[in-house]
Amino acid sequence: xxxxxxxxxxxxxxxxxxxxxxxxxxxxxxIKIFYKYLLDEKQARQEVQRFDSALQATKEQIRSLxxxxxxxxxxxxxxxxxxxxxxxxxxxGEATVNTIVQEKINAEWALQKSIHNIHQLFEQVKDxxxxxxxxxxxxxxxxxxxxxxxxxxxxxxxxxxxxIIVAHELSPADTTAIDVGKILGFITDxxxxxSHTSILARSLKIPAVVGLETATQQIQDGILLIVDxxxxxxxxxxxxELIIQYQEKQLQQERYQSRIAKIxxxxxxxxxxxxxxxxxxxxxxxxxxxxxxxxxxxxGLYRTEYLYMTSKEIPSEEELFEDYRQVAKNxxxxxxxxxxxxxxxxKFMPQLAANKGLNPALGLRAIRFCLREPKIFKTQLxxxxxxxxxxxxELMFPMxxxxxxxxxxxxxxxxxxxxxxxxxIKYQQDIKVGVMIEVPSAVAIADILAKQVDFFSIGTNDLIxxxxxxxxxxxxxxxxxxxxxxxxxxxxxxxxxxxxxAGIRVAICGEMAADPLCTYILLGMGFKELSMNFGGLPIIxxxxxxxxxxxxxxxxxxxxxxxxxxxVQEFVLKRISSIMPDIGRRSYIH
Amino acid sequence: MELKKSLQIINELGLxxxxxxxxxxxxxxxxxxxxxxxxxxxxDGSSILSLLSLSCPQGTxxxxxxxxxxxxxxxxxxxxxxxxxxxxxx
Numbered sequence: 001x002x003x004x005x006x007x008x009x010x011x012x013x014x015x016x017x018x019x020x021x022x023x024x025x026x027x028x029x030x031i032k033i034f035y036k037y038l039l040d041e042k043q044a045r046q047e048v049q050r051f052d053s054a055l056q057a058t059k060e061q062i063r064s065l066x067x068x069x070x071x072x073x074x075x076x077x078x079x080x081x082x083x084x085x086x087x088x089x090x091x092x093g094e095a096t097v098n099t100i101v102q103e104k105i106n107a108e109w110a111l112q113k114s115i116h117n118i119h120q121l122f123e124q125v126k127d128x129x130x131x132x133x134x135x136x137x138x139x140x141x142x143x144x145x146x147x148x149x150x151x152x153x154x155x156x157x158x159x160x161x162x163x164i165i166v167a168h169e170l171s172p173a174d175t176t177a178i179d180v181g182k183i184l185g186f187i188t189d190x191x192x193x194x195s196h197t198s199i200l201a202r203s204l205k206i207p208a209v210v211g212l213e214t215a216t217q218q219i220q221d222g223i224l225l226i227v228d229x230x231x232x233x234x235x236x237x238x239x240x241e242l243i244i245q246y247q248e249k250q251l252q253q254e255r256y257q258s259r260i261a262k263i264x265x266x267x268x269x270x271x272x273x274x275x276x277x278x279x280x281x282x283x284x285x286x287x288x289x290x291x292x293x294x295x296x297x298x299x300g301l302y303r304t305e306y307l308y309m310t311s312k313e314i315p316s317e318e319e320l321f322e323d324y325r326q327v328a329k330n331x332x333x334x335x336x337x338x339x340x341x342x343x344x345x346x347k348f349m350p351q352l353a354a355n356k357g358l359n360p361a362l363g364l365r366a367i368r369f370c371l372r373e374p375k376i377f378k379t380q381l382x383x384x385x386x387x388x389x390x391x392x393x394e395l396m397f398p399m400x401x402x403x404x405x406x407x408x409x410x411x412x413x414x415x416x417x418x419x420x421x422x423x424x425i426k427y428q429q430d431i432k433v434g435v436m437i438e439v440p441s442a443v444a445i446a447d448i449l450a451k452q453v454d455f456f457s458i459g460t461n462d463l464i465x466x467x468x469x470x471x472x473x474x475x476x477x478x479x480x481x482x483x484x485x486x487x488x489x490x491x492x493x494x495x496x497x498x499x500x501x502a503g504i505r506v507a508i509c510g511e512m513a514a515d516p517l518c519t520y521i522l523l524g525m526g527f528k529e530l531s532m533n534f535g536g537l538p539i540i541x542x543x544x545x546x547x548x549x550x551x552x553x554x555x556x557x558x559x560x561x562x563x564x565x566x567x568v569q570e571f572v573l574k575r576i577s578s579i580m581p582d583i584g585r586r587s588y589i590h
Numbered sequence: 591m592e593l594k595k596s597l598q599i600i601n602e603l604g605l606x607x608x609x610x611x612x613x614x615x616x617x618x619x620x621x622x623x624x625x626x627x628x629x630x631x632x633x634d635g636s637s638i639l640s641l642l643s644l645s646c647p648q649g650t651x652x653x654x655x656x657x658x659x660x661x662x663x664x665x666x667x668x669x670x671x672x673x674x675x676x677x678x679x680x
């Protein structure tokens with residue numbers, strides 16, 4: 001008998017569940033061009049301007065590539081010089097401008113015509129070397145097109161049937177364009193537990209496997225796939241027997257999920273009556289309802305970047321206020337913790353994009369950016385304060401690394417409050433102000449910070465990345481993202497103890513909170529509040545109800561003596577498996 | 591002032607991206623317009639793409655035409671560039 005066959009890929013399981021469906025390959029290299037006639041001279045002039053600035057931007061990019069070239073390969077810089085000449089070539093830029101003006105068509109279309117003409121010109125050339133140069137032309141054209149379209153890629157809004165998205169990687173801009181109702185699952189070549197796709201998939205409760213490295217090369221558009229988000233397996237073109245086997249597995253899981261969902265509103269109280277508050281992390285307004293349905297007792301982390309990411313301009317105070325007001329109101333009387341803007345400065349200042357550098361995570365972002373651009377920061381703070389009377393709101397500053405930053409942020413907050421007082425605008429006067437603990441320096445000075453703030457929330461995603469020096473988007477080191485690393489456990493414990501000593505609340509809002517194995521450790525540490533993507537709430541609550549706080553505390557002492565992440569994991573897995581046999585493999589840590 | 595001059599491409603690699611780029615550089619440094627002609631086909635000497643499309647391997651004869659006030663110095667510089675094998679050494 002033939003063995004069950006299917007070509008199999010193995011990646012990182014980031015969102016549980018099994019799904020069987022058709023692949024939809026999202027080709028990130030191709031740019032979709034749209035064609036448009038211009039109405040009049042004025043539009044043509046604007047279009048020429050748009051094209052010129054795209055050309056300038058392209059030149060800038062090529063120049064900075066050239067400047068950034070290591071010395072060993074400097075002799076190849078002439079290729080970039082040739083590209084710069086192509087941009088300046090009359091057949092490229094000038095011809096396109098003429099076409100825009102004469103034929104009254106948009107820049108993309110006109111550029112395509114120029115490229116077509118250049119191709120024709122080279123067609124008669126026999127010389128292979130020169131023939132090859134056409135690739136330089138195409139390369140430059142591609143860059144210009146990207147600059148013209150604002151790096152927009154394939155239009156994901158066009159997806160009509162329910163499919164499994166296969167991509168190299170997906171940006172927040174991509175995923176906001178997708179009609180998420182159409183997506184059965186995600187698989188990507190790169191990424192880790194906390195890349196954007198993973199977080200999105202978990203909040204949508206659809207299976208996802210990332211870090212597959214070659215998925216986009218091995219999977220053809222339209223082919224049947226089985227994605228197992230529990231163990232990171234992707235089966236390409238499975239036979240009937242495999243399909244039946246996985247359908248059975250799928251069914252079992254769905255039954256389990258629906259049973260859990262029915263009891264999700266019950267409080268998370270351990271067997272020995274220790275009550276844990278479970279809250280949701282949300283990214284946008286629409287998630288409030290789902291968070292409640294999944295049993296969230298508040299929003300422990302409202303990521304406020306969405307409105308900034310989805311619009312080209314900085315959102316206005318009114319726009320922000322309306323969104324915040326609704327989030328506060330729909331969640332009331334439960335609390336919402338607003339994290340102020342946690343975004344890279346390059347989003348707003350193109351001049352920063354150029355030196356975005358190799359380490360954007362270490363750059364001008366989050367509170368650093370806000371303190372440098374108080375106008376943007378104040379607008380957001382005003383909107384949050386104004387929304388505060390519609391519900392129960394807390395403020396939280398991200399990426400605090402230093403006490404001075406806390407003082408500066410609070411000073412700006414006080415200025416905004418004084419302004420509102422002057423204008424007789426009401427807000428929650430006693431609003432609580434906390435900080436995210438996600439930079440190792442903040443852990444080290446947690447006792448100092450604790451005296452100045454009302455609460456801590458540990459952002460484990462970034463903390464792990466910064467503490468273990470792992471770029472979480474780098475698939476080659478993603479395996480080293482280890483929440484069970486003794487260093488991480490010690491850091492978390494240090495923060496909890498600093499908080500307890502100062503008498504302030506310590507919550508956790510990273511992905512660790514949603515991992516069943518981590519839950520046990522966090523319980524033992526003494527956390528009273530866990531905030532996670534709402535998809536994880538029912539299971540985590542169910543797990544907490546089956547645990548004993550006293551045992552977790554006793555086990556923590558043993559766990560803290562273990563010297564490697566593997567030993568910690570093995571220990572906890574054994575414990576949890578004996579309590580809830582089904583749950584150990586739901587851990588995303590492998 | 592319009593001047594013409596016949597030139598031969600003697601460098602081993604012929605007219606390729608790097609050498610063509612040098613011609614473009616010269617053309618842009620002068621006020622006069624530069625054209626290169628091979629057989630019946632004449633192209634803009636300030637366009638690297640046009641120059642490449644002429645397809646000129648080693649030994650090709652081309653006719654340079656310069657039109658403008660400094661046509662003479664442009665052709666002089668161009669001749670020297672060709673003779674120096676575009677500074678490629680062979």
